[in-house]
Amino acid sequence: MLKCREVVHQADALLAGELSGRERFALRMHIIICRHCRRYVKQFRHLLRAIPRMHGQASESEVSRVMTAVKNADKSMGGQSNPSG
Amino acid sequence: MRAEVVPDDIQALRRGDDSAFSALVRAHHRALLATATAIVGIDDAEEVVQNAWIKAHKALPGFEGRSALRTWLTRIVINEARMLLRKSRREVSLQLDEDQHPLADRFREGGHWSKPPVTWHDESPDGLLMQRELADCLSRLLLAMPAPQRAMLELRDAGGLEFDEICNELTITASNARVLLHRARTQLFKLVDHYQETGEC
Numbered sequence A: 001m002l003k004c005r006e007v008v009h010q011a012d013a014l015l016a017g018e019l020s021g022r023e024r025f026a027l028r029m030h031i032i033i034c035r036h037c038r039r040y041v042k043q044f045r046h047l048l049r050a051i052p053r054m055h056g057q058a059s060e061s062e063v064s065r066v067m068t069a070v071k072n073a074d075k076s077m078g079g080q081s082n083p084s085g
Numbered sequence B: 001m002r003a004e005v006v007p008d009d010i011q012a013l014r015r016g017d018d019s020a021f022s023a024l025v026r027a028h029h030r031a032l033l034a035t036a037t038a039i040v041g042i043d044d045a046e047e048v049v050q051n052a053w054i055k056a057h058k059a060l061p062g063f064e065g066r067s068a069l070r071t072w073l074t075r076i077v078i079n080e081a082r083m084l085l086r087k088s089r090r091e092v093s094l095q096l097d098e099d100q101h102p103l104a105d106r107f108r109e110g111g112h113w114s115k116p117p118v119t120w121h122d123e124s125p126d127g128l129l130m131q132r133e134l135a136d137c138l139s140r141l142l143l144a145m146p147a148p149q150r151a152m153l154e155l156r157d158a159g160g161l162e163f164d165e166i167c168n169e170l171t172i173t174a175s176n177a178r179v180l181l182h183r184a185r186t187q188l189f190k191l192v193d194h195y196q197e198t199g200e201c
């Protein structure tokens, strides 16, 4: 029987689709009978979805600083384009 | 009602539309700063991201949309970060730290929960992000997190890069990359769980 601690360790791989069929099955079985781990996996999944957006928006002064730098670089480069990368 | 997230207008960005570009900066600048900070440190992060925006602005007309814009921008930031490190003869070192697992104290010896997670009131991503105080707690935790863990979180989870690419760009093995990411994520989990239980960081 899988232990709760192992469920926590494998949750990342489960959600990334990286577990083998056998591992996934063992984990699913555990989650059916263990409500704590069921809750862990469910809330962990929501948390991962929130991470890309956790930084919030830049302030207007940050935006205008970037815009100024971009404009200045445009001017000094003339019409050149296409950096490598 | 105003939408919280404005989708990037790729057509307008390719045309070089100024307001589309400032919307792009507004949406991604903070995340890119966090990525750069995790790689080069806070003192050089601003310069790295500034240069990345200049490169991105020039390269946008050729953006093909094969990856998400955030991922594309993150790659440019990594390039700039590596250039700066090379110039200053520094190296990125993403070593494993000796910290114990963030949730280690939540299990009994036999491996079962001693203190299971609480039920989160509003567990949806929107629900989590709307709570101002929780957002502040999260940013404080990110600042305090060891740089290697934070780098993995920013590159993989916030930036959307694949493990392969991260391991190629920065010197780190795939298994260490996974351990670092797991620790970073479970630290966040622990914080949110604690906040949901107590209303405090």
Ligand SMILES: [Zn+2]
Residues within 6 Å of the ligand: A003, A004, A007, A030, A034, A036, A037, A038
């Ligand atoms: Zn369990």
